[in-house]
Structures are given as C-alpha cells and as structure tokens.
Amino acid sequence: AQTVTQSQPEMSVQEAETVTLSCTYDTSENNYYLFWYKQPPSRQMILVIRQEAYKQQNATENRFSVNFQKAAKSFSLKISDSQLGDTAMYFCAFMRVSDQFYFGTGTSLTVIP
Amino acid sequence: GAGVSQSPRYKVAKRGQDVALRCDPISGHVSLFWYQQALGQGPEFLTYFQNEAQLDKSGLPSDRFFAERPEGSVSTLKIQRTQQEDSAVYLCASSLAGTGGKTQYFGPGTRLLVL
Numbered sequence: 001a002q003t004v005t006q007s008q009p010e011m012s013v014q015e016a017e018t019v020t021l022s023c024t025y026d027t028s029e030n031n032y033y034l035f036w037y038k039q040p041p042s043r044q045m046i047l048v049i050r051q052e053a054y055k056q057q058n059a060t061e062n063r064f065s066v067n068f069q070k071a072a073k074s075f076s077l078k079i080s081d082s083q084l085g086d087t088a089m090y091f092c093a094f095m096r097v098s099d100q101f102y103f104g105t106g107t108s109l110t111v112i113p
Numbered sequence: 114g115a116g117v118s119q120s121p122r123y124k125v126a127k128r129g130q131d132v133a134l135r136c137d138p139i140s141g142h143v144s145l146f147w148y149q150q151a152l153g154q155g156p157e158f159l160t161y162f163q164n165e166a167q168l169d170k171s172g173l174p175s176d177r178f179f180a181e182r183p184e185g186s187v188s189t190l191k192i193q194r195t196q197q198e199d200s201a202v203y204l205c206a207s208s209l210a211g212t213g214g215k216t217q218y219f220g221p222g223t224r225l226l227v228l
Binding site: 004035037042043044045046047050091093099100101102103104105106 | 144146148153154155156157158161169202204206208215216217218219220221222224
C-alpha cells in the first residue's frame, strides 16, 4: 500500500524568509506522480506544484520548488520569500499511474508578519 | 464552468437521515473523484469515475455510501442512514481524460455534520 508521511504537523516562518516542508512516501512502483496542494482556511484545495517521478529535474513554480529524492522517497517543498497569503495547510500527495491519489496528514504553515 | 463546484456547502443531518451531495466538475473533465476529509486529516479516496463509469469504489466505507454520474458530468454522492462517524468534509475533484498523472482540481467541499 502507498503511504505518505508528513512529519511536521505545524510550522511557522517569518515573512520574506524561506521554509521547507518535508514529505516522504512509500511505494514499490517506479512510475508515479507527486503533488503539493495548499488548502487555505476557505478549504478549497489548490495545486502548488507537481513532479513526475521519471523526471530528475526538480519542479519549480515561481517561489515554490521541490527537492525530489527518488531513492530516498523524499519530496520536500521549499517556499522562498514567504508571504502572508502562504498561510495554509499543505498536503503532499502521491498519485499512481492509475490515478489513485494518496494524501499525507498535512502541515499547517503560518507566516508571521 | 470556471472551477469545480459543490453543493450544498454545509449540511446538518440527524442521525439516520439520507443526504445527497452534488459535484459539478470543470467542463470537459472526464475524470471525477470523491474524497472524505476528517477534521485534521488529509483527504481519503472514496470513489472514481471516468465519464459515467464508476471505475473504482474501493474507498467507500460501507454500503450506505453510493455515488453516481449518470450522464458523465454532474455527480452525486449519497449517504443513507447517516451516522455520526460520517461527519466530515466531502471533496470532489475532476481532471482531464486519461491516466498518467493528470492534475486533479478540487471543489470547495461539502461540510457534513451528523447529529
């Protein structure tokens, strides 16, 4: 079975600083996809970034980047120049090729002004 | 539409009542997913449609849960004889056709409270 672990239930960061959220997963599959989703208090889940396991290059989206370590089954999210609007729950998710999705338990991030 | 919409946004039910939750996916999205999110937890998969076909219902917690998508667009998740443990946020997501890691786009969810 696939499992996704987010070991940091809560984190905080000063505005304009950098923070890294960790995620590890367990799978025996070689092809899969990884995602980070953001869920603000309004509860609408928003895609932050995605990574294809077959790509060695780490994905980047503006201030958001990932550190994908396939052998270690690690997929961390780095947020640079943190903004107040980044305050939210962040979920790491693993997707099998068959589209089955598995979420971690989330990390609550607070950006402090 | 511009995004995935769900209705109602909030639902309070007495234990034993039946409820129906609606999801309108993004126009043109073939795949539709339902998730259950308990308080303080990540979403958990319930069921998956491709067009009108329900390809996976392995996550439905009991036979009181039933989902349908008769015309391949709008989907309804029905919960019969609700129990207190059914209280959760029910999320719907849709994605483009095919497998292979298509990004899922989520609706705002329906918060169900069973008293």
